[in-house]
Amino acid sequence: MNRTAEDLDRLVEEFRALPATSxxxxxxxxxxxxxxxxxxFLIAVVADPGEYDLARVEAATILRLWPPDDPATRxxxxxxxxxxxxxxxEDLVREYAAGALGPYxxxxxxxxxxxxxxxxxxxxxxxxxxxxxxxxxxxxxxxxDVLRALIQDPGLGRAAARILTAWGRKPDAPPPRPPLSxx
Numbered sequence: 461m462n463r464t465a466e467d468l469d470r471l472v473e474e475f476r477a478l479p480a481t482s483x484x485x486x487x488x489x490x491x492x493x494x495x496x497x498x499x500x501f502l503i504a505v506v507a508d509p510g511e512y513d514l515a516r517v518e519a520a521t522i523l524r525l526w527p528p529d530d531p532a533t534r535x536x537x538x539x540x541x542x543x544x545x546x547x548x549x550e551d552l553v554r555e556y557a558a559g560a561l562g563p564y565x566x567x568x569x570x571x572x573x574x575x576x577x578x579x580x581x582x583x584x585x586x587x588x589x590x591x592x593x594x595x596x597x598x599x600x601x602x603x604x605d606v607l608r609a610l611i612q613d614p615g616l617g618r619a620a621a622r623i624l625t626a627w628g629r630k631p632d633a634p635p636p637r638p639p640l641s642x643x
Contacts, residue, residue, distance in 0.1 A: 463491070463492070463494070463495045465497060467495075468492065468495055468497055468498055468501075471488050471491060471492060472488075472498075472501055474488060475488045475489075475515075480510075480511075480512060481512055482512065483512075483514065485511075485512045485514070485515040486512065486514040486515045486517075486518050488515075489502065489505060489515045489518040489519050489522070490518050490522075492522070493522045493525075493526065494526075496528075499528055499533055499537065500533075500536075502519040502522055502523060502537075503519075503523070503536055503537050503540040504540070505519040506519040506520050506523060506540045506541060506543075506544050506553075506557065507539070507540035507541075507543040507544060509543075509544075509547045509549065509550070513550050513552055513553050516544060516550070516553045516556075517552060517553060517556045520541060520544060520553070520556040520557050520559075520560040521556060521560065523537050523540070523541060523560050523563075524559065524560035524561075524562065524563060527563035527564065534563075534564065534567075535567060537564065538561070538564035538567050538569070538570050539569070541557045541560050541561055541564065541570075542557075542561075542569060542570065542573050544556075544557035545557040545558055545561070545573055545577065545586075546573075551583050551585070551586070554583065554586050555583070555585045555586050555588075555589050556589070558574070558577055558581075558586045558587075558589035558590040558593060559589035559590075559592050559593055560593070561573070561574055561590070561593040561597075562592070562593035562594070562595070562596030562597045563596070563597070565593060565594065565596075565597035565600075565603070566597070566600075571602055571603070574590045574593055574594055574606075575606050577590035578590045578591060578594070578606060578610060578616065579609075579610075584615060587615065587616060588616075591610075591616055591619055591620070591623075594606065594607065594623070595623045598627070599627040599628075599629060604624065604627070604629050607620040607621075607623055607624050607629075607631075608620070608624065608631065608632075611631055611632070
């Protein structure tokens with residue numbers, strides 16, 4: 461269903477009037493999945509640590525499934541998801557934020573955050589979702605290096621090897637040598 465600007469305004473107003481933990485907030489966010497003008501609102505919801513966790517999860521899901529085409533809005537969405545990924549109080553939100561970062565992985569800050577999550581996040585589901593985001597992002601030299609570094613990881617090593625193989629990259633290949641410079 462295509463919503464109008466008036467629909468968006470009405471739903472945002474309703475959202476803001478609801479109690480903090482009302483599940484209607486999640487429903488409203490879900491209703492905005494096909495409204496391009498809702499992107500700033502969705503980004504604000506996912507990035508707000510004081511917002512209802514399930515509304516934030518829904519916003520992260522929408523941002524993963526329908527990432528913005530506009531480069532500036534895409535960067536803003538990536539930053540919003542990074543803010544959610546670093547929320548120490550909400551593991552569920554962090555899991556969904558990590559999984560939603562695939563379409564934004566070419567941004568160096570997102571790549572760095574995914575790498576950090578893969579290597580050292582204490583929450584296994586955040587690590588699993590970060591791995592899924594890297595897989596969704598597809599092959600690049602930087603992502604290949606990250607996955608090769610994970611091969612020995614007891615939790616993610618087999619999945620990293622599977623992804624590398626699916627990408628046509630050898631899991632055990634040594635890193636490329638830097639080019640020799642002239643003497």
